[in-house]
Amino acid sequence: MAKITAGVGVSHVPAIGVAMDTGITGQPYWQPVFEGFKFSRAWMKANKPDVIVLVYNDHCTAFSAECIPTFALGCAAEFAPADEGWGPRPVPVLKGHQKLASHIAQSVILDEFDLTIMNAMEVDHGATVPLSVMFGDMEAGDEWPCMVIPVCVNVVQYPPPTGNRCYNLGKAIRRAIDSYPEDLEVMVFGTGGMSHQLQAERAGLINEAWDTRFLDLFTQDPVAGSQIPHVEYMREAGSEGIEMVMWHVMRGALDDDVTEVHRHYHVPASNTAVGHIILENKT
Amino acid sequence: MAKKEYDDIPGTFVFDADRSREGYHLNMFCSTLRLAKNREAMQADPEGYLAGFPMSDAQAEAVRARDWNGMLALGGNIYYTSKLAAFDKINFQDLAAMMTGVSRDEYRDMMLSGGRSIEGNRYTSEWEKK
Numbered sequence: 001m002a003k004i005t006a007g008v009g010v011s012h013v014p015a016i017g018v019a020m021d022t023g024i025t026g027q028p029y030w031q032p033v034f035e036g037f038k039f040s041r042a043w044m045k046a047n048k049p050d051v052i053v054l055v056y057n058d059h060c061t062a063f064s065a066e067c068i069p070t071f072a073l074g075c076a077a078e079f080a081p082a083d084e085g086w087g088p089r090p091v092p093v094l095k096g097h098q099k100l101a102s103h104i105a106q107s108v109i110l111d112e113f114d115l116t117i118m119n120a121m122e123v124d125h126g127a128t129v130p131l132s133v134m135f136g137d138m139e140a141g142d143e144w145p146c147m148v149i150p151v152c153v154n155v156v157q158y159p160p161p162t163g164n165r166c167y168n169l170g171k172a173i174r175r176a177i178d179s180y181p182e183d184l185e186v187m188v189f190g191t192g193g194m195s196h197q198l199q200a201e202r203a204g205l206i207n208e209a210w211d212t213r214f215l216d217l218f219t220q221d222p223v224a225g226s227q228i229p230h231v232e233y234m235r236e237a238g239s240e241g242i243e244m245v246m247w248h249v250m251r252g253a254l255d256d257d258v259t260e261v262h263r264h265y266h267v268p269a270s271n272t273a274v275g276h277i278i279l280e281n282k283t
Numbered sequence: 284m285a286k287k288e289y290d291d292i293p294g295t296f297v298f299d300a301d302r303s304r305e306g307y308h309l310n311m312f313c314s315t316l317r318l319a320k321n322r323e324a325m326q327a328d329p330e331g332y333l334a335g336f337p338m339s340d341a342q343a344e345a346v347r348a349r350d351w352n353g354m355l356a357l358g359g360n361i362y363y364t365s366k367l368a369a370f371d372k373i374n375f376q377d378l379a380a381m382m383t384g385v386s387r388d389e390y391r392d393m394m395l396s397g398g399r400s401i402e403g404n405r406y407t408s409e410w411e412k413k
Contacts, residue, residue, distance in 0.1 A: 060360075156298065
C-alpha cells in the first residue's frame with residue numbers, strides 16, 4: 001500500500017530560485033539561507049520518496065484573472081517550468097504520477113472536496129523553488145529524483161480557503177493515499193510564507209515572533225494552528241503571509257503526533273522570512 | 284459598502300472580489316506580459332498594446348506613469364503588476380522599495396536588519412497618529 005512518510009514545509013521565494021540559477025548561493029546575503037537546507041538535502045537523499053504531493057500556489061501563471069480555482073490537482077504526465085516574465089527557470093520538467101493523481105482526485109471528490117482537475121499545466125516558482133532547495137542544483141535536462149503531483153491553492157484573490165479547510169483536505173489526501181494499492185512512499189510539501197508583504201506602503205513586513213508561534217503550533221497543536229483566521233495572517237504576517245494556509249494541507253496529511261526533525265528560519269530572502277520544517281510520521 | 288474586517292490594516296490593499304472586479308482588465312493586461320511574444324508586442328508599440336485592454340483611463344494612466352501603488356488602488360494585484368515590473372526588469376525587492384517610497388539600498392538594509400517591524404504597523408489608527 002502507499003503511505004505518507006513525512007511532510008516538508010518550505011517558503012518558495014522566487015529570489016531563492018534566481019540565486020541558485022545564477023550561482024550566487026555562496027554570497028554573504030544568501031549563504032545563511034542555504035545553510036539551513038544542508039541537512040534537508042542529506043535527509044532527502046536518505047529518505048527519497050517515490051512521489052511528492054506538492055501544495056503551492058500559482059502566481060497568475062497557469063491561472064490568470066479569468067479562472068481562479070480554489071483547489072486544483074495536477075493530473076498531467078508532466079509539468080514544464082513556466083515563463084513568469086523572466087524566461088522559464090532552467091530546471092527539469094516535473095514528472096507526474098498520473099495513476100496516483102487520478103486516484104487522489106476520485107477519492108477526495110467523493111470525500112466532498114471538489115477539486116479542479118488539471119490535465120495540462122505549467123508550474124511556476126511556487127512549485128520549482130521548493131524542489132530546488134530540497135534537491136539542490138539541477139539542470140534543465142536532468143530529472144528530478146522523484147515524481148511530483150502538484151496541488152494548487154488559490155491565495156491570490158481573497159478569500160483563500162480557510163486553514164481548517166486546507167487541514168481537512170490534507171486528511172482527505174491522506175485517506176486517498178492510504179487506500180492506493182501500490183507500494184509507494186509519498187511525502188507532502190506545504191509551501192509559501194513565512195511572514196511577508198510584497199505590496200504597497202507596508203511592504204517588507206516581517207513578524208518573527210508570530211512565525212515562530214506558527215511553527216510551534218504547527219508541530220504540536222495542528223488543529224489550533226488550522227483555526228487561525230485569515231485576518232490574523234494578513235495583519236500579523238503580511239498580506240502575502242496568508243500563503244501559510246497551504247502548510248495546513250501538509251499537516252493534515254500527517255499523523256497527529258509527528259517528530260520535528262529539522263527547522264530553519266532566516267530573514268531575509270528578498271522581501272520574505274524564509275521558514276522551513278521537516279516532520280516525520282512515527283508510524 | 285459595509286466595512287470589512289481587514290479595512291483597518293495600514294498600507295495594504297486586500298485583493299478581494301470587489302478589487303478583482305474593478306481591476307480585471309488591468310490585471311489581464313499585466314498577466315499577458317508573462318509571455319515573450321506579448322512582451323515583444325508591448326515593447327514595439329506600448330500604446331497600441333495597452334489599447335487592446337478596455338481598462339479605465341485612470342488605470343491606463345497609472346500604467347503609463349508606472350504608478351505602482353496607484354495600480355493597486357485601482358484594483359491591480361501585486362502578482363499581476365509584478366509582471367509589468369518584470370517587463371521593466373524590476374524585481375520584487377526593488378518594486379517593494381518603490382512602493383514604500385525609499386531607495387533600493389534603504390529597503391535592502393531594512394530587510395537585512397529584520398524587515399519592517401510589526402510594532403506600530405497593525406492598524407491604520409497607528410499610522411494616523413504618526
